[in-house]
Amino acid sequence: MLHPPSHSAPAQSSELLPHPGAVPGDGPRWAGTDRRASWRTAIWIGAAVVAVLAVWFGTLAMRHLIGPDEGRYAEISREMLATGDWVTIRYNALKYFEKPPFHMWVTAVAYSLFGLGDWQARLCVALSGLLGIGMTMLATWRWFGARAGWFAAIVLLGAPMWSTAAHFNTLDMTLAGAMACTLATMLLAQHPDASVAARRRWMLLCWATMGVAVLTKGLVGIALPGLVLVCYAIVARDGALLRRLHWGAGLAILLAVTVPWFWLIARRNPEFLQFFFIHEHWERYTSNVHSRSGPLLYFVPLIVGGMLPWAGLFPRMWKAMRDSVPQPAAFRPLLLVGVWAIAIFVFFSLSRSKLPGYIVPVVPALAILAAVALDRMDLRAWRRQLVGAGIVAAVCLMASPIVGSLNANNIPNLFYRTYAIWVAITFALMLAGVVLARWLAARGRLTASIAAYGVGMYVAFTVALLGYDTIGRPLSGADIAPAVAHRLTPGMPLYGVRMLDHTLPFYVRHPLVMVAEADELGFGTTVEPSRWLPTIAAFEAAWRDDGPAMAVMSPDTYQQLAGKLPMYVVARDYKRVVVTNRP
Structure with a gap:
């Protein structure tokens, strides 16, 4: 059974990697008499961290933006910076109240500091993902020792649902990063060796991270942690935890972070409160208003695929959570992270609105459980895990040609055939990572084997992500953007005729004027009807009589x-045709 390491955590803080002469599976230790080995280990760790960071940030600009999310939030942030209005969110010059502004604020700041571009648009999610890794590692280190802390970071790095999501410009990753900090600071605040002042500081930081989560994606930022704490208190029969949350100061910080923007936007836009809290929260969760329904088990394959390199650890992760029964009335960290993962999974599974990114906040909790399972695993058990991983990688490699047969989402099969090569390379790299980990394990280097495996998985899935630009580049319209931008002038209307193009406006630095179909901008066109053309007839009149203009539309239109x-x-590509009304 697991007991909180109140007396052993300080001693464990020096444990990092096993000494080269350690007996296989006997746990990590530093050789105090062998400074050369210690320095060599530190150099290897430092080099690995630098290499990972170089890949983490260096690949942000190697892909073009993909619609709808990446282009949408890149363009909202660009318009925010261009107009100087950081309160009323607009998309294609129309009011867009579906989400709060924190993610767009950070992206607009990145634009102001570094200019407009793909990597600047993704910087917020990259920082969020990295912060989530760091805080998850810190909390795991504090409770279960340095070795487990490093394993938590390696698990998150090698989990495609985390490392890949941290390179897509979506609000889900920013929310997940904030919530990873919420979970980590909660764990740090409840450690039995923490001083009264430290517990207070960690809890107040926990409340602040919930405020950031609310400013990122709404009330889920506080509703989900609240649900987890209530479920934990019931399951663990630990109501005392709810009395250690520093409610007064914590709520004051939460309100200080969130209320100013909500007050300002509601004052300037009276229609905001009803749309945001009723339509975007209650109706989104309880109805199919956004046509994003899915079966009850919708997230099961996403969790398995998103944690694929570590899926073989699921039984051990469950056992670690189940066996975490300390002295009466003691805080149970593994039970809390298990409840975190289960409660959030169930919450979104019961929702009538489902998208893959919703489930990302469970991954840090799973990483902590996986890290503890890895820390307790002996060499023989790890070798069995590698056999299973090798079989999965080999099967996926043989099945990769299936990708080349796809013809979905109005994307030509040619692009899928090209991407199938990248998928094959990905699973070949996975298999190579397994082989390297087996080689290290055969030499008794358990910790090094786990680290090499996790980094190898990260490299493999990064290759898959980069290769997706074979599909993403033609989708984005970046190739035709220079020709379009050359003809556009700042005051010229660019009409989107029956088409909301999510990426071209960002690449040409010019918003659309919607025509005939409002798509997801229906709310904006309702409250500001003068900012769009509701019919093709109105477009025809403007096209003929209102001076120079351009329009983007589908080939059929x-x-x-x-x-x-x-x-x-x-200019034109397979998806769009851009025209002007002047020769």
Whole structure:
């Protein structure tokens, strides 16, 4: 059974990697008499961290933005910076109240510091993912020792649901990073060796991170941690935890972080409160208003795939949580992280609105459980895990040609055939990572084997992510953007005719004027009807009489309108045609 390491945690803080002469599986220790080995180990760790960080940030600019999320939040942030309005969120110049502004604020700051570009648009999620890794590592280190702390970081790094999500410009990763900090600071505040002042500081930071989560994606930022704590108190029969949360000061910090923006936007936009809290929270969760329904088990394959390199540890992770029964009335950290993962998983599984990114906040909790399972694993058990991982990688490698047969989401099969090569390389690298880990394990280097395996998985899935640009680049419109931008002037309207193009506006630095179909901008067109053209007839009149203009539309729409209106093609790709009304 697990007992809180109140007396042993300080001693464990010096444990990092096993001494080269250690007996296989006997646990890590530093050889105090062998300074050369200690320095060599430190150099290897430092080099690995530098290399990981170089790949982490260096790959942000190696892909083009993908719609809808990446292009949408990149463009919202660009318009925020261009207009100077950091309160009323706008997308294509229309009010857009679906989400709060924190993610867009950070991205707009990145633009102001580093200019406009793909990597600047992704910097917020990259920092969020890295912060989540660091805080999860710190909390695990504090409770279970340095070796387990490093394992938690390695698990998150090698989990594609975390490392890949941290390179997509979406709010889900920013929310998950904030919530990882919420979980970590809660764990740090409850450690039995923490002083009264330290517990207070960690808890107040916990409340602040919940405020950031609320400013990122709404009430889930506080509702989910609250749900977890209530469930934990019931399961652990530990109501005392709820009395150690520093409610007064904590709520004051939460309100100080969140209320100013909500007050300002509601004052300037009276329609905000009803839309944001009723439509975007209650109706989104309880109905299929956004047409994003899914079966009850929707997130099960996503969890398995998102934790694929570590999926073989699930039984051991469950056992670690189940066996965490300390002295009566003692805090149970593994039970809390287990309840965190289960409660959030169930919450979103019961929702009528489902998207893959919703489940990302459970991954840090799973990483802590996996780290503890790895820390307790002997060499023989780890070798069995590697056999299973090798079989999975080999099967996926043989099945990778299936990707080349796809023809979905209106994406030409040619792009999938090209991407299938990258998928094959990914699983070949996974297999190579397993082989390297087996080689190290055969020499009794258990910790080094686990570290090499995790980093190898990170490299493999990074390759898959980079290769996706074979599909993402033509989707983004970046190739035709220079020709379009050359003809656009700042005051010229760029119409989106029956088409909300999520990425081209960012690449040409120019918002759309929606025509005939509002798509997800329906709320904005309702409250500001003068900012769009509701019918094709209105577009035809403006196209003929309102001076120079450009329009982006699908090839089908172009075929329908080309015989009726003067249209001169500026640029086109398989997805869109961009035209002007002047030769």
